[in-house]
Amino acid sequence: MVGMINHLFDRMKISINRCNGWIIFSIVVFIYLLFSVIIDQYIFGKEVYIRSFSDQLTQESLEAMLGFQERYWWFGYVFTPLLLLIKLSFATVCISIGTVLSNVEFHFKNIFKVVLLAEVVFIVAQTLYLVNLSFHLDTLTLETASNYYPLTILSYFGTENVVQWLQYPLQTLNLFEVAYIVVISWLLSKQWKEDFAESMLVVLPSYATGLILWLVFVAFITLQVS
């Protein structure tokens, strides 16, 4: 049994090294674009915007906003690959710093592939989020949408009880982030034949430092504009 597992892990190591990062990246981009289509077409339709803003905006402003959205619907789709590439590269850079400082030999390319594969955790999270949203279409507003992201600190407190600048950080702190770190650590440990716990000790502080930087940056920008 142990032999079989070891054999499986060895094969996994080989397959991670062999797989083409750009093909995986294209698949991930395709999945995220699919999510965007579902969100635009079936989740955040006109009704949600009207429900979210009709109390505060005048009819003419609401129509102008919806018109703007209709004209520039493609904007988000164009930037999805670029934003994803930046996000993945940032995570890779953070983990690379951790590996270099821990004297572990790793190619940037291989860490990037592992980060890409671990993205499956967020794909699962996003799928659950969309399913959750689809059950609340009748009452959904842009403000309450964050409440339905699964297993977050924000959904525990509720958006209405959290100040605006803290909402994104509390939504990002969720169990899927923990799972993401675990999966990356596990995949990396399979590559360099180290103990999983040792791999965690490299990935956790390096990724967490990058994540904290991102969260304080978003909180800073939110405070600047509000």
Place this chain on the structure above:
Amino acid sequence: MKRKLAFIFLLFIIGAIGYLGFSIYDQLQEKQVVKERIAQVPEFTAIGLDGRVIQSNNFVRKAPFILTYFNTGCEFCRAEIRSIKSHRSLQERAMIYLISDEPARVLKQFRNKLELDSLQKIKVLQDSTAEVKELFGVKGVPNTFVYNREGKLLKNFQGETKAEILYKLVKK
């Protein structure tokens, strides 16, 4: 070399976290100061489009008043002002001051274009030194402050706000 570079990068990230964290703390402190300062109408002066200097203590009389910071080029500001203009009940209940830091010439053109000059309860003011902007911590427009007859802040709306919502507040 690689290790040195990684260490520099790590220091940069930690430095950035520290800087942003301190800035967040600073901004929160500043927001709290502004909140306390405007809880009751603060003292300030603005200039009417006829050139007269208006003191803020003249605002507090026997009726609530609304102070909307705006910009003539802002579509959402224009929509809010048009909404206020067409809401007669709101004008009966409250005095409305529309204030901007743009030149008086631009504000006069705007007032004439929107036909606000004939309305007794809507006054366009100029914040020539951006004193009001600073005092109220205005970062985006429109930004509306609703005060009751005692000069106590009832609510601050950031972004466009329909006249109906303002009316609900002042009619209480």
